[in-house]
Amino acid sequence: MTSVKEKQIKILENGKVTTPKGFQAGGVHTGLRKTKLDFGWIHSEVPATAAGVYTLNAFKAAPLQVTKNSLDKTGKIQTLVVNSANANAVTGPQGEKNALETQKLVAEKKGVEVDHVAVASTGIIGVQLPMEKLYKGINWMDEAENQGAERFESAILTTDTVTKYAAVEVEIDGKLVTISGAAKGSGMIAPNMATMLSFITTDAAVERSSLEAGLRQVTDKSFNMITVDGDCSTNDMVLVLANGLQKNQTLNESHPDWDLFLNGLQYVSQDLAKQIAKDGEGATKLIEVQVKGAGTDKAAGEIAKAIISSNLVKAAVYGSDPNWGRIVCAVGYSEQPIEVDKVSIALGDLQVVENGLPIDFDEEAGTEYLQQEMVTIHVDLQNGAGEATAWGCDLTYDYVKINASYRT
Incomplete structure (x- = not known):
């Protein structure tokens, strides 16, 4: 991979997951947390080519399993939802049922295919999701006052002290492509992956197999290279969504700008990873x-x-x-x-x-x-x-x- 060069990659200081063309995001307070936002979402105008990497913990949380199964079937995500305060992990068949019901209700609310919905959770392990609170969050997704990337960034936090986001812009086929991300992570952070959720959006068109391979390569040099406390969580997930709305020639390893795109993806991933490490629970350095x-x-x-x-x-x-x-x-x-x-x-x-x-x-x-x-x-x-x-x-x-x- 070539080195990041400022003349090729423009860092967007205030870039958000909604900066790439065609993405919306938001967050609401449902009562999962006492007063803070606790249910967030990202939605793409069109189904996005997607790839994910997941925790190595044997106790993989129900939402992670549901998301992985759907992504393996379709290779697409159009809407993803995240709740904080409850991990829906080690919750057995009822936990899986709750994750599937969340996926179904979000699909109905947003008018997308069920298998194009990703679900993620973070918080306490071993407690069933209070679904009546999730219902409220889903019902409020389209209300104007609940929209905004900043609300999404806040809704996914647990013990984090700050929101985490990063974005860059690269020129591919003469078109300005944006790669942006938001993340949460503060404790139980250890290679490989962590109690860490990271969501990356881009308006580039990317071939699915190349996106998967590129994400694995980038993750090995970013999210898999951070640690806070040596604990590996049940819920870790990194998802990247590429909706292709900039209409570039589809990127893959043979495209002349592939390395440039990977450099941009790596910059965003490493920036988010460092922000997670810096915000480790109780950390000062x-x-x-x-x-x-x-x-x-x-x-x-x-x-x-x-x-x-x-x-x-x-x-x-x-x-x-x-x-x-x-x-x-x-x-x-x-x-x-x-x-x-x-x-x-x-x-x-x-x-x-x-x-x-x-x-x-x-x-x-x-x-x-x-x-x-x-x-x-x-x-x-x-x-x-x-x-x-x-x-x-x-x-x-x-x-x-x-x-x-x-x-x-």
Whole structure:
């Protein structure tokens, strides 16, 4: 994949999931949450070619299963709905029935095919959906006061503290194509995927098989490279909808602008992934781990994830303690091939380990650097051309407080 170039990709600072042509979105308060919006939707004027990636957790939530089954059958999504506060996970046959009923009622409300409706949920596990509240949300979908991408962004949140969105514009076949996304995620965030929902819209025309392959490729370098707490959720899902309304020649791997489109999709996905990591429950800092010099990209990725997943590393960053030994430890237990006498580590521009040995460095400078909101850890293995980047956050007292009382 070619690198992102500003002359090819225009970042839309205020772009939303409704910025691509033909998409609408909204959100309402149904009573699932005490006062906040809790039911959101995205709707395309026409059925959109769609692709998805899903959690690896064996306890896949009912809405995820229903959405995956429909998408596998038709390859299209026209309307998707999301509720927060209730995951509809580990809810047995009744949970599946509720997800299917939601899908059916939304299809009737929006005048679309049942299998063109995606359903998603996030929140508490093991509690049946109060369907009377979902009915209200579905009935209110077309009311003018409930429309707007910002309402959708808010409706999908749980313990998140901010909404998350990103958008870019690229020129394909002389037409300006937009790729936009919205996401939620704050806790239970771990590769592969997380308690994370991400929805990406584009007005590009894309071949289904190419969209699926491209999404998997992009996810491996974005959503699968973040962690907050090492827990893998039951409800994780990334969906991308391409409605083709810009009328470009259908994109696939042989199209001359395919790499450009993938770069745009990757930019949006990585931006959303970093926003999720930064908004980890109780987090005060975003941590980026850059690994280079590995034997393969995969090995570099495993090492980066080992570092970003280390509670000891995360706690040290929270305390602004330049304890490089914890980073070395994580590299060592990553189970990836390394030559210990070649490993070098830096905190930002501050070198702390060179060729496997500590070097004298200014501890105060290290502490000062780790007090920033964005911390970058560099690891050079000097053992190949493999490289990868992972993102996470610090581990704080507030994380324990939030999760100790999550259901109350």
